[in-house]
Amino acid sequence: MLTIGVAIALPEPWATDLQEYRVDLGDDTAYSIPTHITLIPPTEVSEEGLDEVVAHLGRVAAGQSAFRIHLRGTGTFRPVSPVVFVAVADGIAGCEQLAIQVRTGPLTMQLDFPFHPHVTIAHHLDDATLDRAYEELATFDCAFIASEFHLYLHSDSEGWVPSRTFTLA
Numbered sequence: 001m002l003t004i005g006v007a008i009a010l011p012e013p014w015a016t017d018l019q020e021y022r023v024d025l026g027d028d029t030a031y032s033i034p035t036h037i038t039l040i041p042p043t044e045v046s047e048e049g050l051d052e053v054v055a056h057l058g059r060v061a062a063g064q065s066a067f068r069i070h071l072r073g074t075g076t077f078r079p080v081s082p083v084v085f086v087a088v089a090d091g092i093a094g095c096e097q098l099a100i101q102v103r104t105g106p107l108t109m110q111l112d113f114p115f116h117p118h119v120t121i122a123h124h125l126d127d128a129t130l131d132r133a134y135e136e137l138a139t140f141d142c143a144f145i146a147s148e149f150h151l152y153l154h155s156d157s158e159g160w161v162p163s164r165t166f167t168l169a
Helices: 014-024 028-032 050-062 092-102 127-136
Strands: 002-009 036-045 067-076 083-090 118-123 141-146 148-155 159-167
Touching: 002 050, 002 092, 002 159, 014 028, 014 118, 028 159, 036 092, 036 118, 036 148, 050 092, 050 148, 050 159, 067 092, 067 118, 067 127, 083 092, 083 127, 092 141, 118 127
Parallel strands: none
Antiparallel strands: 002 036, 002 148, 067 083, 067 141, 083 118, 148 159
Protein backbone atom coordinates (compact mmCIF):
# COMPACT_ATOMS: atom_id res chain seq x y z
CA MET A 1 0.00 0.00 0.00
CA LEU A 2 1.03 3.58 -0.68
CA THR A 3 0.11 6.59 1.42
CA ILE A 4 -0.90 9.56 -0.69
CA GLY A 5 -2.15 13.08 -0.14
CA VAL A 6 -3.53 15.68 -2.53
CA ALA A 7 -2.92 19.36 -1.91
CA ILE A 8 -2.49 22.85 -3.29
CA ALA A 9 1.13 23.86 -2.70
CA LEU A 10 1.82 27.42 -1.65
CA PRO A 11 4.11 29.31 -4.03
CA GLU A 12 7.38 30.94 -3.03
CA PRO A 13 8.39 32.87 -1.08
CA TRP A 14 5.50 32.05 1.28
CA ALA A 15 5.98 28.28 1.16
CA THR A 16 9.52 28.45 2.51
CA ASP A 17 8.75 31.30 4.90
CA LEU A 18 5.91 29.38 6.56
CA GLN A 19 7.81 26.09 6.57
CA GLU A 20 10.81 27.75 8.25
CA TYR A 21 8.49 29.45 10.74
CA ARG A 22 6.99 26.06 11.61
CA VAL A 23 10.46 24.57 12.08
CA ASP A 24 11.50 27.55 14.25
CA LEU A 25 8.52 26.83 16.51
CA GLY A 26 10.01 23.41 17.22
CA ASP A 27 7.94 21.28 14.84
CA ASP A 28 10.61 19.00 13.37
CA THR A 29 8.03 17.25 11.16
CA ALA A 30 7.79 20.51 9.17
CA TYR A 31 11.01 19.59 7.33
CA SER A 32 9.14 16.77 5.62
CA ILE A 33 5.82 18.54 5.01
CA PRO A 34 5.66 21.03 2.14
CA THR A 35 3.49 24.08 2.93
CA HIS A 36 0.05 23.35 1.51
CA ILE A 37 -3.75 23.42 1.61
CA THR A 38 -4.95 19.84 1.98
CA LEU A 39 -7.55 18.50 -0.46
CA ILE A 40 -7.17 14.80 0.46
CA PRO A 41 -5.65 13.89 3.84
CA PRO A 42 -3.21 10.96 4.11
CA THR A 43 -4.93 8.04 2.40
CA GLU A 44 -3.81 4.53 1.58
CA VAL A 45 -4.13 3.26 -2.00
CA SER A 46 -2.82 0.11 -3.59
CA GLU A 47 0.12 0.37 -5.97
CA GLU A 48 -2.13 -1.14 -8.63
CA GLY A 49 -4.75 1.56 -8.01
CA LEU A 50 -2.34 4.48 -8.36
CA ASP A 51 -2.79 4.73 -12.14
CA GLU A 52 -6.56 5.03 -11.66
CA VAL A 53 -6.03 7.77 -9.05
CA VAL A 54 -3.69 9.68 -11.39
CA ALA A 55 -6.19 9.43 -14.27
CA HIS A 56 -8.99 10.60 -11.97
CA LEU A 57 -6.99 13.60 -10.77
CA GLY A 58 -6.18 14.51 -14.37
CA ARG A 59 -9.90 14.53 -15.23
CA VAL A 60 -10.66 16.66 -12.16
CA ALA A 61 -7.96 19.19 -13.09
CA ALA A 62 -9.24 19.43 -16.66
CA GLY A 63 -12.72 20.26 -15.37
CA GLN A 64 -11.74 22.93 -12.82
CA SER A 65 -10.60 26.49 -13.44
CA ALA A 66 -7.73 28.23 -11.72
CA PHE A 67 -8.84 30.52 -8.89
CA ARG A 68 -7.47 33.17 -6.55
CA ILE A 69 -6.51 32.33 -2.98
CA HIS A 70 -5.98 35.03 -0.38
CA LEU A 71 -4.45 33.94 2.92
CA ARG A 72 -4.87 36.34 5.81
CA GLY A 73 -4.60 36.04 9.58
CA THR A 74 -4.72 32.99 11.78
CA GLY A 75 -7.25 30.57 13.18
CA THR A 76 -7.25 27.47 15.35
CA PHE A 77 -9.07 24.16 15.71
CA ARG A 78 -8.52 24.12 19.48
CA PRO A 79 -9.90 22.61 21.67
CA VAL A 80 -10.90 19.88 19.18
CA SER A 81 -7.41 19.60 17.70
CA PRO A 82 -4.12 21.29 18.72
CA VAL A 83 -3.68 23.16 15.42
CA VAL A 84 -3.05 26.80 14.54
CA PHE A 85 -3.33 27.78 10.90
CA VAL A 86 -3.17 30.62 8.41
CA ALA A 87 -6.74 31.26 7.28
CA VAL A 88 -8.06 31.21 3.73
CA ALA A 89 -9.81 34.59 3.48
CA ASP A 90 -10.73 34.31 -0.22
CA GLY A 91 -10.82 31.22 -2.38
CA ILE A 92 -12.71 29.04 0.10
CA ALA A 93 -15.35 28.14 -2.51
CA GLY A 94 -12.69 27.24 -5.08
CA CYS A 95 -10.89 25.02 -2.56
CA GLU A 96 -14.17 23.39 -1.53
CA GLN A 97 -15.26 22.71 -5.12
CA LEU A 98 -11.87 21.25 -5.99
CA ALA A 99 -11.80 19.09 -2.85
CA ILE A 100 -15.31 17.78 -3.53
CA GLN A 101 -14.33 16.76 -7.06
CA VAL A 102 -11.04 15.19 -5.93
CA ARG A 103 -12.93 13.14 -3.31
CA THR A 104 -14.97 11.25 -5.95
CA GLY A 105 -14.29 8.11 -7.95
CA PRO A 106 -11.34 6.13 -6.59
CA LEU A 107 -10.82 8.76 -3.87
CA THR A 108 -14.35 8.75 -2.49
CA MET A 109 -14.06 9.06 1.27
CA GLN A 110 -15.69 10.26 4.45
CA LEU A 111 -13.64 12.87 6.29
CA ASP A 112 -13.23 12.74 10.07
CA PHE A 113 -13.96 16.49 10.24
CA PRO A 114 -15.77 18.89 7.90
CA PHE A 115 -13.51 20.24 5.16
CA HIS A 116 -12.01 23.60 6.14
CA PRO A 117 -9.26 24.87 3.81
CA HIS A 118 -6.27 26.22 5.75
CA VAL A 119 -2.47 26.19 5.98
CA THR A 120 -1.20 24.53 9.17
CA ILE A 121 1.55 26.50 10.92
CA ALA A 122 1.63 24.78 14.32
CA HIS A 123 0.49 21.27 15.21
CA HIS A 124 0.79 19.15 18.36
CA LEU A 125 2.86 21.74 20.22
CA ASP A 126 2.35 23.03 23.76
CA ASP A 127 -0.35 25.66 24.37
CA ALA A 128 2.12 28.52 24.82
CA THR A 129 3.73 27.79 21.45
CA LEU A 130 0.33 27.48 19.77
CA ASP A 131 -0.67 30.83 21.30
CA ARG A 132 2.57 32.37 20.07
CA ALA A 133 1.99 31.16 16.49
CA TYR A 134 -1.59 32.43 16.58
CA GLU A 135 -0.43 35.89 17.66
CA GLU A 136 2.75 36.20 15.59
CA LEU A 137 1.13 35.35 12.27
CA ALA A 138 -2.12 37.24 12.91
CA THR A 139 -1.04 39.83 10.34
CA PHE A 140 0.12 37.31 7.71
CA ASP A 141 -1.23 38.25 4.28
CA CYS A 142 -0.56 36.89 0.79
CA ALA A 143 -2.50 36.15 -2.38
CA PHE A 144 -1.82 33.92 -5.39
CA ILE A 145 -3.57 32.10 -8.21
CA ALA A 146 -4.14 28.40 -7.53
CA SER A 147 -3.42 27.06 -11.00
CA GLU A 148 -2.43 23.53 -10.03
CA PHE A 149 -2.52 20.89 -7.33
CA HIS A 150 -0.25 17.99 -6.49
CA LEU A 151 -0.35 14.31 -5.69
CA TYR A 152 2.07 13.59 -2.86
CA LEU A 153 3.52 10.20 -1.93
CA HIS A 154 4.67 9.60 1.62
CA SER A 155 8.16 8.21 2.12
CA ASP A 156 9.40 7.16 5.55
CA SER A 157 12.81 8.66 4.77
CA GLU A 158 11.83 11.82 2.83
CA GLY A 159 8.36 12.68 4.12
CA TRP A 160 5.77 14.03 1.67
CA VAL A 161 7.19 14.09 -1.85
CA PRO A 162 5.31 15.67 -4.77
CA SER A 163 4.77 12.92 -7.32
CA ARG A 164 2.55 14.57 -9.96
CA THR A 165 1.36 18.06 -10.77
CA PHE A 166 -2.13 18.63 -12.19
CA THR A 167 -2.72 21.94 -13.96
CA LEU A 168 -6.20 23.42 -13.61
CA ALA A 169 -8.01 24.39 -16.83
